[in-house]
Each structure stands twice: as structure tokens, then as C-alpha cells.
Amino acid sequence: MKAIRYRTFGGPEVLEYVELPDPEPGPGDVLIETSAIGVNFPDIRERLGVYNRAETRVGGVTLPHVGGLQVVGRVLRSGPGADSALEGRKVMALMAKGAYAAKAVARAEMVVALDEDADDVAMASLPCQGVTAFLALQACATLRKGESVLVQGAAGGVGSLAVQIAKALGAGTVIGTASSDARREFVRSIGADHAIAYDRPDWPQKMLEHTDGRGVDVILETIGGDVFDQNFECLAMLGRCVVVGSTRGPGQPLAPRRLMAKAQSLSGMYLPSFFQRPELIQRALRFLADGMANGSIKANVAAVLPLSRTADAHGLLERREVQGIVVLDPSV
Ligand SMILES: NC(=O)c1ccc[n+]([C@@H]2O[C@H](COP(=O)([O-])OP(=O)(O)OC[C@H]3O[C@@H](n4cnc5c(N)ncnc54)[C@H](OP(=O)(O)O)[C@@H]3O)[C@@H](O)[C@H]2O)c1
Structure with missing residues (x-):
């Protein structure tokens, strides 16, 4: 062959x-x-x-x-x-x-x-990026219907599938970040309710405005650098932040105490680890195949x-x- x-x-x-x-x-x-x-x-x-x-x-x-x-x-x-x-x-x-x-x-x-x-x-x-996005939202963040979601780097492969998967899982408001107007337009075109720039220092403020001041329930974090720390300025009480990548480098360490005040959680997601849990991978692949068949995922x-x-x-x-x-x- x-x-x-x-x-x-x-x-x-x-x-x-x-x-x-x-x-x-x-x-x-x-x-x-x-x-x-x-x-x-x-x-x-x-x-x-x-x-x-x-x-x-x-x-x-x-x-x-x-x-x-x-x-x-x-x-x-x-x-x-x-x-x-x-x-x-x-x-x-x-x-x-x-x-x-x-x-x-x-x-x-x-x-x-x-x-x-x-x-x-x-x-x-679809498989690698789509399974990553699905497992981060569903298995790691346990996204529930109606919850709000912030997808960092939403114009990228993982991010653009995460926006669509979040909506297909029944999320409420879904917000994506991207670095240019054209990429933010793309993020809205795939179903995000709002698209904002993550390189403006006041972006967490914009997030609070889009969530009536309470912050976002789930963050899928892919950027890293300063953006990693800023996520916690707009994470809601009982919010979950899942680290999937850090395209801008790892950023500063986070003091765990910071999670106490609002009972928040920080977790990570690494796809090869899930090879030990093939039933979860298969569930994700099934979700993607069905989503493509019914038009909810493109x-x-x-x-x-x-x-x-x-x-x-x-x-x-x-x-x-x-x-x-x-x-x-x-x-x-
Ligand atoms: N944990 C896992 O198992 C797993 C699996 C797959 C991927 N990942 C990670 O998830 C992240 C996204 O992967 P992907 O496949 O979606 O990649 P991608 O399609 O290339 O998307 C990368 C995204 O990151 C943003 N970005 C910010 N700073 C960047 C920089 N310096 N260089 C490149 N992009 C930058 C880009 O958005 P703007 O252009 O709008 O800034 C883009 O949306 C990566 O960090 C990747 O390593 C992790």
C-alpha cells in the first residue's frame, strides 16, 4: 500500500x-x-x-x-x-x-x-479537533442545557467546532473570541451569539456585559499568556474553565486560592489521555457524525x-x- x-x-x-x-x-x-x-x-x-x-x-x-x-x-x-x-x-x-x-x-x-x-x-x-471540543465541553466541563459558554480562539479548528457543539448540546449564550474582524465575523456565522477580541485588555468586561454581569459558566481556554489569567475575571460562580491549549504560551501560574471565592473549577483536557476511555471517544465521534447528518455541525x-x-x-x-x-x- x-x-x-x-x-x-x-x-x-x-x-x-x-x-x-x-x-x-x-x-x-x-x-x-x-x-x-x-x-x-x-x-x-x-x-x-x-x-x-x-x-x-x-x-x-x-x-x-x-x-x-x-x-x-x-x-x-x-x-x-x-x-x-x-x-x-x-x-x-x-x-x-x-x-x-x-x-x-x-x-x-x-x-x-x-x-x-x-x-x-x-x-x-472532524475527529481530532471535534472530539477534543466535545470532550472538553461535555466530559470535562459537564456543560448543562442553558449554560453560557466562552470559547477562546473560536475561529480555529477546535474553537469553531466547540461553538457549534456547545449550541448542539443546548448551551445558552455562546461567545467566541478571535483576533480580527473577519475572524469574528466567521465566529458569528457559525452560530456564536457574540464574538469579541481577546487581545483588548477590557475583553473580560465585554464578557460580563454579555452575561448580565454574572459571568460565563464554562470557558474553553486555548490561548494562554495573559489571557489565561483574565478568564477568571469573567468566570461565574460555580464556573468551570477547561484548558485545552495555550497558543500564546503557558502564562503565569494560578494561585488555587483564587478559585475559592466563587467556588470555581479549573481542569485540563488532553486528547491522547482519552484513548484509555474509548467509550467516551466513541460517544464524541457519534455526536459529530449525527451532528453532521442533522446539519447542526458543519x-x-x-x-x-x-x-x-x-x-x-x-x-x-x-x-x-x-x-x-x-x-x-x-x-x-
Ligand atoms: N488538549 C488537546 O488534546 C488538544 C487537541 C487539539 C488541539 N489542542 C490545542 O488547541 C489549540 C487550538 O488548536 P487548533 O487545532 O484549533 O488550532 P488552530 O486551528 O490553528 O487554531 C488556533 C487558534 O488559536 C488562536 N491563536 C492565538 N494566538 C495564536 C498564535 N500565536 N499562533 C496561532 N494561533 C493563535 C487563533 O485565533 P486568532 O487567529 O483569532 O487569534 C486560532 O483561533 C492549540 O493550542 C492546540 O495545541 C489541544
């Missing part, structure tokens, strides 16, 4: 388009013939070797490596103990590695069957490139030349 592999860490040039033997599904696995493969920023960090530095080690990568975390395709075969009812079905899957290939192995527990008329490319854009695909041009796909993302997900087509 055709695949993208790298034997050393480095720039996009280390990605080789090669012929490899088909992978074998192990116990509990399924073998998927891929039709669309989504590219994520963590794929690039893995390729750079960032995940293998002692101070940032979060799982490690063994070379040579076939990267990639998400595919849509058709199940060819199930391994011992895996649900054989998936054989022949079109599916969406999240996996720890191996997606950049014409055939990929996934744990059957982290696969959901799709309708035959589901859009392969759109669905392949994908944001920026480009489709042949699998052989994965290096170009990484370059587009690294240079921030695209807004949305780049999807690879393994058939060309």
Missing part, C-alpha cells in the same frame, strides 16, 4: 511517499481502506520530534513512523475480538498513528459507522491534496496559509 513515512525528525522534506506492506489488525482492531485523511497540527509537532523531547514527552514516536490521527474509509477486515458488524461499513476513525496510508488500523472502539451518503472529506476533517475543509503531497499539506499549515482542515486523498 502507499503511505507517508518518515525515518528522521525534521521539516516537511522528511516525509517520504513509499510502498509499505499492509498493516495487520490486532485484537480489537479493524483494518480500514482509507478514502480521506485529515491533517492535524499535532502531526507536524510529531514530525518535528517535539513530542520526543524529555520536557514535552507525551507519548513518544518510534522511527520509522507513519503519522496521522484520523480517517474516513471502509472496513476491510476485523481483528480477533473486534466487532465484525463493522466489516464493509463506511466509518470515521480516530487513531494514535498510521492514518497517512491507503490502509490504516484503528481500534474498533474508536470507530463509528457512517451513512453511505456521508461526505468522506468533510467527515475526515465541517471547515480548507483544501484537499493527494496523499503524495502530504509535505505540501504540512507546509500550508505551518505557514498558516489555510483556515480550516487540509484533507489528503489516498487514491491519487
